Amino acid sequence: MSLSKETEVIFDAHRGIDYDSANPPLYDSSTFHQQILGGDVQYDYARSGNPNRALLEEKLAKLEGGSHAFAYASGIAAISSVLLTLNAGDHVILPDDVYGGTFRLTEQILTRFNIEFSTVDTTHLKEIENAIQDNTQLIYVETPSNPLFKITDIRGAADIARDNNLLLAVDNTFMTPLGQSPLALGADVVVHSATKFLGGHSDIIAGVAITNNQTVADALYLLQNGTGNALSAQDSWTLAKHLKTLPVRFQQSVENAKQIYDFLAQCDEISEVYYPGNNELHLSQSHHGGAVLGFRLKDETKAQAFVGALSLPLVSVSLGGVETILSHPATMSHAAVPKAVREERNITFGLFRLSVGLESADELISDLNYAFKEAFNESTTRQTKIQHISR
Ligand SMILES: *Cc1c(COP(=O)(O)O)cnc(C)c1O
Numbered sequence: 401m402s403l404s405k406e407t408e409v410i411f412d413a414h415r416g417i418d419y420d421s422a423n424p425p426l427y428d429s430s431t432f433h434q435q436i437l438g439g440d441v442q443y444d445y446a447r448s449g450n451p452n453r454a455l456l457e458e459k460l461a462k463l464e465g466g467s468h469a470f471a472y473a474s475g476i477a478a479i480s481s482v483l484l485t486l487n488a489g490d491h492v493i494l495p496d497d498v499y500g501g502t503f504r505l506t507e508q509i510l511t512r513f514n515i516e517f518s519t520v521d522t523t524h525l526k527e528i529e530n531a532i533q534d535n536t537q538l539i540y541v542e543t544p545s546n547p548l549f550k551i552t553d554i555r556g557a558a559d560i561a562r563d564n565n566l567l568l569a570v571d572n573t574f575m576t577p578l579g580q581s582p583l584a585l586g587a588d589v590v591v592h593s594a595t596k597f598l599g600g601h602s603d604i605i606a607g608v609a610i611t612n613n614q615t616v617a618d619a620l621y622l623l624q625n626g627t628g629n630a631l632s633a634q635d636s637w638t639l640a641k642h643l644k645t646l647p648v649r650f651q652q653s654v655e656n657a658k659q660i661y662d663f664l665a666q667c668d669e670i671s672e673v674y675y676p677g678n679n680e681l682h683l684s685q686s687h688h689g690g691a692v693l694g695f696r697l698k699d700e701t702k703a704q705a706f707v708g709a710l711s712l713p714l715v716s717v718s719l720g721g722v723e724t725i726l727s728h729p730a731t732m733s734h735a736a737v738p739k740a741v742r743e744e745r746n747i748t749f750g751l752f753r754l755s756v757g758l759e760s761a762d763e764l765i766s767d768l769n770y771a772f773k774e775a776f777n778e779s780t781t782r783q784t785k786i787q788h789i790s791r
Pocket of ligand 1 (some may be wrong): 474475476477501542546571573574592593594595596605606607782
């Protein structure tokens, strides 16, 4: 019997074999005893493998529908490992709005090892096709993208990859394995920043790469052991525990995000709302709109006043936590991008990203509403501010 994802994250196949506790013990050991010299041991040294990481990887592989998962010290460590499966002289096609850390990795580090990159608008499949060179090995996409929530056709990109004998990797951080299943849509590798929804508590940095391709899996394991960027036993243990509540956490955040979208869509202070939940292509490859959305203030000079009047969201980088997190791309994720380039890419000072958490949607909406009115100096009374919170 194959289990539902909701059951899979909780069920522990090792229970009763290795231990009987509700949660697995933390194998807080760098090394393991070997009774038989030269014998076949499952674990010898914790960089090469440890039970907590193995248990976590087994769960993550099942969630994404892959045969192998590899947990790394960060999302970027997972992404580096996928890109380091390539050889000098190989070429990769990337989205022009790829996650900033992925761009830095390619631009400032991997090009030194003679791996070439082209950035294209992957939302137009023709642009992917046109960028293919003799030495292209990998198409890498991120959908929905950040911070403008552009959608790339995963099935279409997978067809192009297959027709040209290339591999397709998808960064699935925003949708989680519950919202979107890239391997089932034809991708060869999926990566996540597990720092975000998978971990969900804003307490660990972690990443994962999942594949159903044995050659890729062998290369990913070699990199995990050979470069030493694997996730620690402690963080693997924590992440496996947090994963158990992913289905209910994500479902609640997705529901809240729908309500917040409906509110934002009719707000006078906002000129645009970005939400994958009303994009047809996105809904053809995902179960719902996810829990992260973007919006742009009509008057960007009100951005600071808006942030100052808010009580509930954590104002910071990152996403996917139990708490609602408001990010400001122009001064956070994209601060290093020159202003002119930023504006050209529509990342203006009035643009915000909201990762919706588990608070009451009504209270979040009333907090946002208060802050919009306060920032835009519209008639409002202090009573609308959530009373029990003071800053
Ligand atoms: C955060 C993030 C990453 C990087 O993950 P880290 O865990 O911070 O290294 C990669 N891709 C996306 C889409 C992200 O949001």
